[in-house]
Amino acid sequence: MLRSIKVVLNGVERTVDVEDHWTLLWLLREKLKLKGTKHGCDRGDCGICTVLVNNTPVKSCLVLAPEVNGAEILTIEGLAKEGSLAPIQKSFIEHSALQCGICTAAFVLTGHWLLQQGDGVDRKRVAEAIDGILCRCTGYRQIIEAIVDAARKK
Amino acid sequence: MKNFREDLKYVGKPVPRVDSYEKILGVAEYTGDIELPGMLHTKLVLSPYAHAKIKAIHTEKARKASGVVAVAVGDDFPFRVGLYVNDRNVLARKKVRWAGEPVVAVVAETLEQAYEAAELIEVEYEPLQPVLDVRDALKPGAPLVHEELGEYAHSPAFHPIPGTNIASRFTLKKGDVELGFKQSDVILENEFMMPQVSHVPLETHTSIGQYMPDGKIKIWTSAQSPFTVRHILSVSLGVPEHKISVYVPYIGGGFGGKAGINFEPLVVMLSKMAGGRPVKLELTREEQFITAPVRQGLYAKLKTGVKRSGEIMAEKILYVYDAGAYADYGVNVGRAAGYSCTGPYYVPNVETESLTVYTNHPWGTAFRGFGHFEFLWAIERQMDLVARELGMDPVEFRLKNALLPGKTTPTGEVLREDAGRIDECIRAVASRIDWGKKPVAAAGKPRGKGIAALWKAPAMPPNASSAAFIKFNEDGTAELLLGITEIGQGAETALAQIAAEELGLPVEKIKVVPFRHTDVSPYSWQTVASRGLFMDGRAVQMAARDAKNQIFDIASQVLRVSKEDLVLSDERVHVRGRPEVGLELRQLVNGYVYPNGNVVGGPVIGRGFYSAARLTYLDPETGQGYPALKWTFGAHAVEVEVDPDTGMVKVLKLVSAFDIGKAINPAIVLGQAYGGALQSMSLGLLEGYFYDEKGRMLNPNLTDYKIARASDIPEEHEVIIIENPQLDGPFGARGIGELSMLSVETAIANALYDAIGIDLKNLPITAEYIWKHIQAKKEKIPVEAVT
Numbered sequence: 001m002l003r004s005i006k007v008v009l010n011g012v013e014r015t016v017d018v019e020d021h022w023t024l025l026w027l028l029r030e031k032l033k034l035k036g037t038k039h040g041c042d043r044g045d046c047g048i049c050t051v052l053v054n055n056t057p058v059k060s061c062l063v064l065a066p067e068v069n070g071a072e073i074l075t076i077e078g079l080a081k082e083g084s085l086a087p088i089q090k091s092f093i094e095h096s097a098l099q100c101g102i103c104t105a106a107f108v109l110t111g112h113w114l115l116q117q118g119d120g121v122d123r124k125r126v127a128e129a130i131d132g133i134l135c136r137c138t139g140y141r142q143i144i145e146a147i148v149d150a151a152r153k154k
Numbered sequence: 155m156k157n158f159r160e161d162l163k164y165v166g167k168p169v170p171r172v173d174s175y176e177k178i179l180g181v182a183e184y185t186g187d188i189e190l191p192g193m194l195h196t197k198l199v200l201s202p203y204a205h206a207k208i209k210a211i212h213t214e215k216a217r218k219a220s221g222v223v224a225v226a227v228g229d230d231f232p233f234r235v236g237l238y239v240n241d242r243n244v245l246a247r248k249k250v251r252w253a254g255e256p257v258v259a260v261v262a263e264t265l266e267q268a269y270e271a272a273e274l275i276e277v278e279y280e281p282l283q284p285v286l287d288v289r290d291a292l293k294p295g296a297p298l299v300h301e302e303l304g305e306y307a308h309s310p311a312f313h314p315i316p317g318t319n320i321a322s323r324f325t326l327k328k329g330d331v332e333l334g335f336k337q338s339d340v341i342l343e344n345e346f347m348m349p350q351v352s353h354v355p356l357e358t359h360t361s362i363g364q365y366m367p368d369g370k371i372k373i374w375t376s377a378q379s380p381f382t383v384r385h386i387l388s389v390s391l392g393v394p395e396h397k398i399s400v401y402v403p404y405i406g407g408g409f410g411g412k413a414g415i416n417f418e419p420l421v422v423m424l425s426k427m428a429g430g431r432p433v434k435l436e437l438t439r440e441e442q443f444i445t446a447p448v449r450q451g452l453y454a455k456l457k458t459g460v461k462r463s464g465e466i467m468a469e470k471i472l473y474v475y476d477a478g479a480y481a482d483y484g485v486n487v488g489r490a491a492g493y494s495c496t497g498p499y500y501v502p503n504v505e506t507e508s509l510t511v512y513t514n515h516p517w518g519t520a521f522r523g524f525g526h527f528e529f530l531w532a533i534e535r536q537m538d539l540v541a542r543e544l545g546m547d548p549v550e551f552r553l554k555n556a557l558l559p560g561k562t563t564p565t566g567e568v569l570r571e572d573a574g575r576i577d578e579c580i581r582a583v584a585s586r587i588d589w590g591k592k593p594v595a596a597a598g599k600p601r602g603k604g605i606a607a608l609w610k611a612p613a614m615p616p617n618a619s620s621a622a623f624i625k626f627n628e629d630g631t632a633e634l635l636l637g638i639t640e641i642g643q644g645a646e647t648a649l650a651q652i653a654a655e656e657l658g659l660p661v662e663k664i665k666v667v668p669f670r671h672t673d674v675s676p677y678s679w680q681t682v683a684s685r686g687l688f689m690d691g692r693a694v695q696m697a698a699r700d701a702k703n704q705i706f707d708i709a710s711q712v713l714r715v716s717k718e719d720l721v722l723s724d725e726r727v728h729v730r731g732r733p734e735v736g737l738e739l740r741q742l743v744n745g746y747v748y749p750n751g752n753v754v755g756g757p758v759i760g761r762g763f764y765s766a767a768r769l770t771y772l773d774p775e776t777g778q779g780y781p782a783l784k785w786t787f788g789a790h791a792v793e794v795e796v797d798p799d800t801g802m803v804k805v806l807k808l809v810s811a812f813d814i815g816k817a818i819n820p821a822i823v824l825g826q827a828y829g830g831a832l833q834s835m836s837l838g839l840l841e842g843y844f845y846d847e848k849g850r851m852l853n854p855n856l857t858d859y860k861i862a863r864a865s866d867i868p869e870e871h872e873v874i875i876i877e878n879p880q881l882d883g884p885f886g887a888r889g890i891g892e893l894s895m896l897s898v899e900t901a902i903a904n905a906l907y908d909a910i911g912i913d914l915k916n917l918p919i920t921a922e923y924i925w926k927h928i929q930a931k932k933e934k935i936p937v938e939a940v941t
């Protein structure tokens with residue numbers, strides 16, 4: 001059934017019509033054309049479809065679109081403000097924490113969320129937080145360093 | 155070394171990746187993000203059988219389903235494709251050769267409609283006896299996977315044996331192996347295995363094809379090698395190359411799986427059936443596992459003869475590769491393992507047979523470090539086993555037999571003086587892991603240390619080449635056009651640094667054009683084999699020098715001095731010794747304009763190329779010749795901790811050393827080292843295709859097929875870069891891409907013996923497999939008996 005939902009998407013209030021069976025991932029990529037959110041399995045295994053819903057990382061392929069009615073959603077497209085990169089984005093560049101880049105948005109958004117979780121963002125904490133997101137290229141080390149370093153500079 | 159400049163400004167610096175910004179903003183374009191007007195979508199119908207005759211395909215219901223534009227079956231495409239052996243159908247014809255082979259393709263307006271219509275397809279099969287083990291495939295009377303093998307066109311480098319399942323037989327003979335065994339004091343024979351594995355690129359294979367009514371073909375694809383796609387398609391379809399355009403944006407991980415040619419011919423032909431509308435195919439993760447190509451499995455048998463004093467005298471080697479259903483690229487894996495067969499050791503007498511064998515498994519292709527990753531598992535385990543038999547330290551044994559410059563490789567090539575040093579790599583990692591100092595078990599968990607070495611040469615045809623353009627803009631900035639693709643390895647950045655260094659132009663003033671388009675990009679054979687930095691790097695150097703020469707031509711006329719007396723630095727051309735007499739780069743690169751309007755010169759476009767020098771096809775009997783553009787060496791040492799109750803292994807410390815000649819960008823080299831090591835650990839400790847008795851894959855998803863996560867990384871990873879420059883490499887560089895993923899898992903297996911005295915010979919060495927070995931040892935029973 002088609003129904004109308006309201007979301008605050010990357011800071012902008014939007015009303016969109018969604019089918020009950022659409023996932024948030026489908027809504028973002030196919031209907032709203034926000035192609036920065038990637039997908040690698042469509043069943044919750046890879047985590048590269050991660051976005052922030054009400055400032056919590058979720059795998060967008062596991063959430064149905066109608067469920068986000070009334071929620072705030074942040075995707076990678078909404079992270080840089082007025083042309084300037086968020087601290088976590090700068091840190092990823094400095095630490096060479098990306099290679100092919102297909103997983104990058106998910107790690108950046110999760111890192112951005114971690115930075116707001118108060119102190120104690122150490123390697124262990126970061127490794128746990130990103131454990132549900134796969135990267136086949138980097139070996140994770142530079143991603144962990146980028147997030148820990150961004151937290152330290154905060 | 156003195157041969158190379160030390161006053162480098164851009165080369166050797168960890169400059170930020172040129173593709174960072176787009177990727178970090180989420181605006182970098184990948185094939186799956188592309189939407190074209192009128193674009194249609196495809197759903198494949200796959201074979202549920204590993205081997206079966208196709209008796210009938212009923213498509214009528216699907217054709218009438220809503221939104222369906224075309225339905226294609228194998229007989230619609232009566233041609234074969236293949237890089238080295240032309241053996242592959244676009245869709246299965248007459249019979250299916252693996253469970254997962256595409257049999258029917260349904261094209262519809264929307265993806266949902268394509269899925270719905272695909273459900274309506276009925277295929278009648280008559281099951282045939284499948285061949286599910288390479289050793290069975292070699293037995294006389296084994297069912298044939300390819301009855302028509304004798305009819306396939308193939309490159310002269312390969313040797314199929316019609317009437318058998320052998321897609322290619324590589325043989326090598328160096329010295330006299332029987333004599334070598336006679337001169338040996340100890341002879342040790344062992345068998346090793348590894349299963350097929352998936353590349354698991356997080357971006358699945360995605361291609362869009364358009365075959366326009368006027369005969370022009372356009373392709374948008376996640377391919378590592380746009381020019382190879384164009385060439386093979388041209389040969390297969392008989393369409394001239396200038397009518398085919400291949401566009402490749404960023405690629406979400408390739409690792410070899412997107413090399414050669416994959417689903418491009420299919421989407422192109424589907425578009426032809428759909429009247430020229432663009433047709434897209436994006437594999438699901440399950441299809442990526444069972445329908446896309448995989449890394450070939452290996453069965454290896456080694457017989458090594460050594461003197462008591464530790465010199466290896468002879469090695470008899472059998473490598474049998476599980477190519478799966480098609481060997482179009484896979485035959486080169488068997489060849490690569492063949493010419494590198496001994497690992498980085500000098501062996502005077504070698505006899506090797508490396509077979510690439512068809513089975514009814516998913517088809518094999520290139521995978522980062524192919525040939526080498528698999529056989530190094532066998533060789534580097536065997537080195538430890540032989541050392542133990544001799545009562546010799548594994549490090550000492552390796553050093554004693556190290557293949558140093560001046561010694562001959564298995565193919566009879568005398569290793570060049572500037573080839574890099576395996577002994578330095580081994581010594582470096584041994585020293586940093588405190589080799590010889592027994593680690594202490596903590597909390598009942600035994601610890602151990604292990605070492606493994608590696609070498610690699612690019613596997614490519616002798617005539618592979620690369621080209622580059624540097625195109626100046628009016629303001630003195632430049633565009634660097636490449637043929638090599640950016641699959642995450644960082645080629646764009648490293649090549650921009652090389653251009654910057656040659657031109658004295660800051661990296662920020664060079665835009666690497668972030669896509670490849672065969673209409674406008676310069677040629678590069680393939681983005682494979684760790685050849686990019688070396689070959690495309692040389693091409694970029696030549697292009698930069700060509701541009702510089704053109705700039706000096708113009709400047710010498712304007713400044714009225716000879717070209718030899720001009721210097722280009724800091725975006726200015728000036729007279730040597732007279733820095734005040736000069737011109738800004740921007741005044742020259744589009745032609746110099748005099749105040750009265752006269753012009754000298756014109757737009758500067760530099761062009762460069764590099765072709766591999768002096769490589770040869772190998773002798774079909776003895777395998778002797780020159781296969782290698784360069785040899786690159788490395789070694790890893792690890793300290794591990796094992797939980798005897800669960801079999802879980804923790805890597806406490808990993809030390810890796812590579813002699814890469816020159817690190818053009820140390821941050822990218824580190825990324826390759828970290829990423830490659832984890833990929834090696836992931837393949838070695840976690841991954842493998844598991845099949846049911848009918849040959850259907852049991853774990854085609856990321857829940858059951860695990861790859862390494864953040865919690866799996868070594869606690870500490872020290873990377874040692876050794877820089878013995880390769881004199882013909884760009885700034886001495888050899889490249890690192892694949893090196894980093896070789897032999898890490900073997901070092902871990904070697905450490906497991908040190909820790910708990912178990913000898914592992916089959917990959918993957920999962921916790922369960924290790925636990926079984928621990929139990930078997932305790933109970934003194936064979937591993938298979940542990941339940």
Ligand code: FES
Nearest residue numbers: 042044046047061
């Ligand atoms: S697409 Fe893989 S977890 Fe969502």
Ligand code: FES
Nearest residue numbers: 100103135136137
């Ligand atoms: S950078 Fe390629 S998957 Fe993470």
